[in-house]
Amino acid sequence: MARSINWLQVGAALLLGLFGLYVIVQGSGYEMGSLRRMGPGFFPVMIGSVLLLFAVLLVLEVWHEEKTERNFWIPRPILTISAGFVAFAALLERAGLVPATLALVVLVSLAEKPVRPVAAVATAVALSVLGVLVFIYGFGIPAAAFEW
Incomplete structure (x- = not known):
């Protein structure tokens, strides 16, 4: 080719x-x-x-890449990843670290085709637990896991 x-x-x-x-x-x-x-x-x-x-x-x-036909502009990944960052920033103080992380991971997972909802939810839950353990308990960052 x-x-x-x-x-x-x-x-x-x-x-x-x-x-x-x-x-x-x-x-x-x-x-x-x-x-x-x-x-x-x-x-x-x-x-x-x-x-x-x-x-x-x-x-x-x-x-070293072989020439392939690709779409020049694919808005889906850009929009969903941007929406994930905005949702995380908006939810962190209002809802807590866990809902913000869940929203971030779920929205960002929509950027990839095909969408794998089970893998997205499993990753979101694992990262939420890890985030709480590392940032709130480990580093002592003054953030709530859930904001009620």
Whole structure:
């Protein structure tokens, strides 16, 4: 099959790489510290490095991908994932961590075809329990599991 480069994905990878470089340059102005005593520049430089690595890997994936016919604009994933984030933000303080997580996972699971409701609900319940254990009990974050 003929190989054709998807320039839209290459452009997205380029933007991601440029943003990673920007974060690295801005973070390198601060003290790095060490792994034991991280300075204020350590986290931004590491995040920028990961973004740069992802950009390179994305370009490599696009380069070795065979040409396939795809729809250019698929609004379903964008809309459902955005709705999941909005629902989580709206429900976290009003309803609690568990309902917000349930809404987030269920809405985001609608982005994939075919929709698997049993897997979505199982994942939502597992992430809700894990979220309560880690964030509320483990880290002591002042959030309610359920807000009545």
